Amino acid sequence: MNRRVRGGPRSAARAENAYFIHYPIKTFVDKFLITKKSIRQKIRAQRRQLTAIQRQSAGLEVLRQLRRLPGFLTCKKIGAYIANDGELPLDYVVDFFWERKKNSYLPALFGKNTRLMHFGHFSKNSQFTLNRYGIPEPSSHIRRQLKPQQLDLVLLPLVAFDANGNRLGMGGGFYDKTFAYLRRRTNWRKPKLIGIAYDFQEAEHLPSEPWDVPLDYIVTQSRIIKPNIRS
Numbered sequence: 428m429n430r431r432v433r434g435g436p437r438s439a440a441r442a443e444n445a446y447f448i449h450y451p452i453k454t455f456v457d458k459f460l461i462t463k464k465s466i467r468q469k470i471r472a473q474r475r476q477l478t479a480i481q482r483q484s485a486g487l488e489v490l491r492q493l494r495r496l497p498g499f500l501t502c503k504k505i506g507a508y509i510a511n512d513g514e515l516p517l518d519y520v521v522d523f524f525w526e527r528k529k530n531s532y533l534p535a536l537f538g539k540n541t542r543l544m545h546f547g548h549f550s551k552n553s554q555f556t557l558n559r560y561g562i563p564e565p566s567s568h569i570r571r572q573l574k575p576q577q578l579d580l581v582l583l584p585l586v587a588f589d590a591n592g593n594r595l596g597m598g599g600g601f602y603d604k605t606f607a608y609l610r611r612r613t614n615w616r617k618p619k620l621i622g623i624a625y626d627f628q629e630a631e632h633l634p635s636e637p638w639d640v641p642l643d644y645i646v647t648q649s650r651i652i653k654p655n656i657r658s
């Protein structure tokens with residue numbers, strides 16, 4: 428039976444209103460998702476095409492830039508990542524940290540059904556275990572795992588960034604969830620979030636969603652970007 432006929436003209440009008448109210452939102456949401464998807468596809472493909480030498484030299488350049496970053500040389504506990512899917516490798520950065528006797532950590536999933544991450548200590552001789560996504564995590568004892576707010580600085584991989592400090596990740600929302608508390612804080616904001624990227628990963632304008640946690644800085648091979656002040 429036709430619902431519209433059964434409900435009479437009033438409900439038909441309501442349905443029509445609903446159409447006008449919802450249609451633009453639906454289009455907006457679709458456009459949003461398509462934009463994110465196509466940016467991810469394009470940049471990830473570009474990133475994967477780099478040679479090992481290009482990646483390593485970008486890693487060295489990024490270390491050079493990081494040394495100029497406020498707070499980098501003095502920080503004691505740093506979160507890093509193991510490059511995956513063509514991400515900019517942090518081998519030189521982590522070596523630098525070990526030389527300076529600073530503590531390095533890698534993200535580790537916390538609990539089974541959550542996207543929260545803690546950070547596991549790792550050094551040259553650390554052993555790794557693969558998590559449920561096949562990503563290596565340090566098999567450090569639980570005592571050596573830190574909560575995100577115990578770190579001074581975290582280097583985050585990303586797929587794309589813009590000058591406003593928006594970050595587009597791989598789409599899992601793990602970093603957003605882990606650092607969600609920072610969006611509610613104006614003081615005692617720890618750690619500083621530093622996006623690490625190749626220059627070509629810059630987008631003119633990225634869609635940002637309420638749960639996206641903005642970056643404090645973005646560091647590429649050629650520069651340090653301090654995002655524009657957000658309203």
Ligand SMILES: Nc1ncnc2c1ncn2[C@@H]1O[C@H](COP(=O)(O)OP(=O)(O)OP(=O)(O)O)[C@@H](O)[C@H]1O
Nearest residue numbers: 594595596597598599600601602603604607638639
């Ligand atoms: N604090 C949060 N509260 C609720 N949902 C969240 C939160 N953080 C992330 N999410 C969820 O994570 C999903 C993926 O987020 P998004 O597309 O922004 O990922 P991403 O930032 O690209 O990935 P990642 O942060 O893992 O690198 C979103 O669809 C959203 O549902």
Ligand SMILES: [Mg+2]
Nearest residue numbers: 594596603639
């Ligand atoms: Mg996000």
